[in-house]
Amino acid sequence: MEPEALALTLPIRRLVEFLLRTGSIDSRFTGFDRALEGARLHRKLQRAAVKEYPDYQAEATLKQDYACAQITYTLEGRADGIFTDTDGMPTIDEIKTTTLPPELITGEQSPEHWAQAQIYAAIYARQNGLPAMRVRLTYFQVDEELEFRFSHDYTADALDAVVTDLLTQYAPWAKRAAEWQRISRASLAALQFPFPGYRPGQRAMIGAVYKICTEGGQLLCQAPTGIGKTMSVLFPALKAVKQGGPVFYLTARGTTRAAAENALALLRASDADLKLRSVTLTAKDKICMQDRRECTPEACPYAKGYYDRVRTALWDALDTHALTADALQMLARRHKVCPFELGLDLSLWCDVVIGDYNYLFDPVVHLERFFDTAGDYLFLLDEAHNLPDRARGMHSAVLAKSAFYDAKKRLGKGKSSLKNALTKVNDIFIEWRHRCEEAPGDSRFGRTFFEKSRADALD
Numbered sequence: 001m002e003p004e005a006l007a008l009t010l011p012i013r014r015l016v017e018f019l020l021r022t023g024s025i026d027s028r029f030t031g032f033d034r035a036l037e038g039a040r041l042h043r044k045l046q047r048a049a050v051k052e053y054p055d056y057q058a059e060a061t062l063k064q065d066y067a068c069a070q071i072t073y074t075l076e077g078r079a080d081g082i083f084t085d086t087d088g089m090p091t092i093d094e095i096k097t098t099t100l101p102p103e104l105i106t107g108e109q110s111p112e113h114w115a116q117a118q119i120y121a122a123i124y125a126r127q128n129g130l131p132a133m134r135v136r137l138t139y140f141q142v143d144e145e146l147e148f149r150f151s152h153d154y155t156a157d158a159l160d161a162v163v164t165d166l167l168t169q170y171a172p173w174a175k176r177a178a179e180w181q182r183i184s185r186a187s188l189a190a191l192q193f194p195f196p197g198y199r200p201g202q203r204a205m206i207g208a209v210y211k212i213c214t215e216g217g218q219l220l221c222q223a224p225t226g227i228g229k230t231m232s233v234l235f236p237a238l239k240a241v242k243q244g245g246p247v248f249y250l251t252a253r254g255t256t257r258a259a260a261e262n263a264l265a266l267l268r269a270s271d272a273d274l275k276l277r278s279v280t281l282t283a284k285d286k287i288c289m290q291d292r293r294e295c296t297p298e299a300c301p302y303a304k305g306y307y308d309r310v311r312t313a314l315w316d317a318l319d320t321h322a323l324t325a326d327a328l329q330m331l332a333r334r335h336k337v338c339p340f341e342l343g344l345d346l347s348l349w350c351d352v353v354i355g356d357y358n359y360l361f362d363p364v365v366h367l368e369r370f371f372d373t374a375g376d377y378l379f380l381l382d383e384a385h386n387l388p389d390r391a392r393g394m395h396s397a398v399l400a401k402s403a404f405y406d407a408k409k410r411l412g413k414g415k416s417s418l419k420n421a422l423t424k425v426n427d428i429f430i431e432w433r434h435r436c437e438e439a440p441g442d443s444r445f446g447r448t449f450f451e452k453s454r455a456d457a458l459d
């Protein structure tokens with residue numbers, strides 16, 4: 001019998017980062033503020049490029065099928081820019097913002113950046129019948145505000161060879177993912193409700209959740225304690241997930257994440273043939289295995305060389321089906337990789353992702369790897385009444401007096417203009433606190449702010 005043909009849609013950036021990223025985790029050169037700043041700088045550089053090259057096309061979507069190693073891949077992505085260079089050469093521009101010191105920006109420090117742009121160029125050349133293309137990497141060093149440009153010209157054949165080589169390297173992973181998808185979905189189709197009967201109201205809830213998961217839309221469930229809500233949403237969602245996924249089970253509290261883990265454990269115990277891989281994303285501070293969390297290669301052995309070892313760790317981890325915090329730490333120790341990052345990397349290979357609301361809703365820490373491209377996901381939100389408060393927290397800026405006071409203290413003795421500025425801000429906070437104390441009934445000043453100010457004063 002002919003083996004079933006495999007088809008896989010793959011974001012180009014995910015492919016190249018997965019295969020080619022090497023080196024260490026280094027929190028000095030990453031971070032959420034940096035990511036937001038990077039997006040803003042991208043737009044600024046693109047606006048400048050439009051003035052320099054009249055045909056500069058920013059954010060050009062590219063998509064192309066490639067057949068390789070008995071797999072049909074649909075590669076898709078968005079080039080930062082496509083334009084005609086001054087000598088008439090069609091060019092792909094890939095922009096990267098970086099905090100690397102300028103002397104380390106050689107153009108060769110990140111092979112995955114070249115590969116990403118080369119794949120865009122291969123697709124564009126193929127679709128437009130071009131014999132050759134130029135690939136340009138534009139680096140913007142954010143602290144020094146310096147721009148660096150590096151270019152190479154390639155024939156269309158050379159670009160195609162790059163794509164084929166990468167897809168060949170990825171083939172074992174694609175086959176493993178496809179095989180898992182096949183057996184997992186078959187086992188979910190055969191899965192039975194794990195209890196002999198339903199509690200009052202449970203059957204109706206399961207039916208409503210199943211319907212919304214198959215047809216799409218939103219459903220708000222309100223049910224009394226004891227009905228078995230966790231199982232009543234997880235079971236029908238798993239029955240409904242066909243080709244897409246994963247199912248995200250998102251909560252406000254750690255205890256309710258444990259309830260989801262327990263429900264999955266019960267399903268696994270009730271059906272020995274069930275193939276279901278889940279990961280629990282735990283806050284970095286909680287899952288970190290170091291006494292002090294400092295995510296740099298100098299301070300943390302799990303950060304040093306993370307990207308050199310993570311593929312071996314992932315291949316091994318895929319044999320574990322319940323990737324709880326304990327399981328992640330065990331795997332992390334075995335392969336000397338950060339358990340937090342390993343959990344995130346594994347989430348792409350799981351049928352269920354359990355975690356905090358943040359991973360979906362927070363504009364700064366949401367899971368880019370899922371939500372920056374379109375996907376077919378199911379979201380189960382536990383205790384949704386917590387969402388308004390959490391949303392307020394996610395979308396509100398916080399300015400604390402203690403940060404200014406601490407910074408001033410760290411500057412030590414002696415005078416400086418920075419110290420003067422910090423003192424002024426600290427004084428303004430004190431003045432506001434006095435005003436709050438004089439007008440405690442004034443609704444403009446929240447109780448939390450008032451108490452926080454008091455705590456600062458006691459420090």
Ligand code: SF4
Nearest residue numbers: 288294295300303338
């Ligand atoms: S183990 Fe802890 S310190 Fe090390 S990279 Fe992970 S979170 Fe950071």
